[in-house]
Amino acid sequence: MSAAKTKTGVAARGSRSTNVIVPLKSKRRFYGHGIPGVDTSKLAGKLIVVEGADGSGRSTQIQMLVDWLESAGHSTVQVGLKRSTLVSEELDHAQDGNILSHTTLSLFYATDFADQLENIILPALRAGQMVLSDRYIYTLMARDIVRGMDEKWLKNLYGMALVPDAVFYLNVAPEELVQRTFAKYSTLDYWESGMDLGLSRDLFDSFLKYQALMLRAFKSLQSTYGFHIIDAHRPVELINADLRKKIEAVLTGHRVD
Numbered sequence: 587m588s589a590a591k592t593k594t595g596v597a598a599r600g601s602r603s604t605n606v607i608v609p610l611k612s613k614r615r616f617y618g619h620g621i622p623g624v625d626t627s628k629l630a631g632k633l634i635v636v637e638g639a640d641g642s643g644r645s646t647q648i649q650m651l652v653d654w655l656e657s658a659g660h661s662t663v664q665v666g667l668k669r670s671t672l673v674s675e676e677l678d679h680a681q682d683g684n685i686l687s688h689t690t691l692s693l694f695y696a697t698d699f700a701d702q703l704e705n706i707i708l709p710a711l712r713a714g715q716m717v718l719s720d721r722y723i724y725t726l727m728a729r730d731i732v733r734g735m736d737e738k739w740l741k742n743l744y745g746m747a748l749v750p751d752a753v754f755y756l757n758v759a760p761e762e763l764v765q766r767t768f769a770k771y772s773t774l775d776y777w778e779s780g781m782d783l784g785l786s787r788d789l790f791d792s793f794l795k796y797q798a799l800m801l802r803a804f805k806s807l808q809s810t811y812g813f814h815i816i817d818a819h820r821p822v823e824l825i826n827a828d829l830r831k832k833i834e835a836v837l838t839g840h841r842v843d
C-alpha cells in the first residue's frame with residue numbers, strides 16, 4: 587500500500603504537465619443492501635477489479651498498472667481475497683483442515699471481504715485513491731456456484747459489495763493455466779484444482795475440469811455483472827496496454843469498450 591500523494595490522491599495539476607488524468611466523479615452504488623451508513627457520494631476514488639483464474643496473470647498486470655498509475659500521480663491501494671487481518675489466518679487453518687461446510691467456508695470468505703471493504707476499500711475511496719482489487723466477489727460467487735450453492739442467496743449476501751468502476755476478466759484457457767501455474771509453483775493448488783469436489787483423483791485432470799466449471803460459472807455471472815473479457819493469452823505488454831486504455835476511459839468518464 588502506498589501513501590497518498592495529495593489529499594485527493596491525484597497529483598496537483600502542473601506537477602507533471604502531461605499524462606495526469608484527473609478522475610471524473612462517478613455515481614456510486616452498492617449491488618444490494620451495501621454497508622449501512624456509507625455516503626456513496628463521498629467516494630471520490632476509483633475501484634478497478636482484475637479477475638481471472640489462478641495463473642491468469644492478475645499479479646503481473648496489477649503491478650504494471652500500479653507503476654503506471656503512480657507514475658501518473660495517482661495514489662494506489664491494493665486489495666485481494668484472504669488478505670484481511672481479521673480472518674485470513676483462520677481461513678488458512680480452516681482450509682488446511684478441510685473442516686468447514688461449503689456454507690460456513692463461504693461465509694468465512696464473505697467476512698474477509700466485508701472486513702476489507704469496510705476498513706480498506708471504502709476509506710481509500712473516500713480519500714480519492716485508486717483501489718486495485720486482485721479478484722472481488724465474482725470469484726467467491728463462482729466458486730460457490732460450482733459447489734452447488736444457491737445463486738440468489740449469494741447475490742443477496744454480496745449485495746454488501748460496492749459496484750466497481752471496471753471489472754476486467756483475464757481469460758486464459760485451462761491448458762495454458764496449468765502450464766503457467768506449474769512453471770510458477772511446480773504444483774497445482776488443492777482448492778484451485780477443485781479436489782474437494784471429487785471430479786477426478788488425478789490433480790491435473792481435476793484442475794482442467796474445475797477450471798472449465800469455473801469458466802461456465804463466470805459466464806453465467808457476466809450478464810448480471812458485466813465484466814470486460816480480456817484475451818490474456820497475449821504478451822504481457824499488449825494486455826497491459828489494453829487495460830490502460832480502458833482504465834483511461836474509466837477515469838475520464840467515458841464508456842469502456
Ligand SMILES: Nc1ncnc2c1ncn2[C@@H]1O[C@H](COP(=O)(O)OP(=O)(O)OP(=O)(O)O)[C@@H](O)[C@H]1O
Nearest residue numbers: 639640641642643644645646766770818820821822
Ligand atoms: N501474458 C502472459 N503470457 C505468458 N505468461 C504469463 C503472462 N502473464 C503472466 N505470465 C506468467 O504466468 C505466471 C502467473 O502469473 P501471475 O503470478 O501474474 O498470475 P496470477 O493470476 O496472479 O496467479 P496467482 O493466482 O498464482 O496469484 C507467472 O509466472 C507469470 O510470469
Ligand SMILES: [Mg+2]
Nearest residue numbers: 644645646720
Ligand atoms: Mg497473483
